[in-house]
Amino acid sequence: MALVDSIVVFVVSLLVGALGIYVGARVITGYDDYTYAIVTALLGAIIWGVFGFLFGWIPLVGPILVLVAYIALINYRYPGGWMRAILIALVAWVATFAVLYVLAVAGISNFEAVGVPGM
Secondary structure: OHHHHHHHHHHHHHHHHHHHHHHHHHHHHOOOOHHHHHHHHHHHHHHHHHHHHHHOOOOOHHHHHHHHHHHHHHHHHOOOHHHHHHHHHHHHHHHHHHHHHHHHHOOOOOOOOOOOOOO
């Protein structure tokens, strides 16, 4: 039963994280594809995990490198360059924060999401 619970939590967290990326991409670039955002969130979670493992332990520089790697992924996946990638990540974070806040207040979920840093 614990495996099923973990899978459900992962999938729901991934979908919430993808929703944040979708909103960010839609607002900043007009890109309208939720499936693309799901893949981006999954890749973002993988990149965040790998770069966090490799560089996250380095004081100050490590977390910055991890964040730059995450934004580089968004820059690669969505049109518009680095500034738009940063804005997509920022809007994604705010949108995910809002959704998770509502879910946490309603007692439905924890304050976590896969694919969006710091959530």
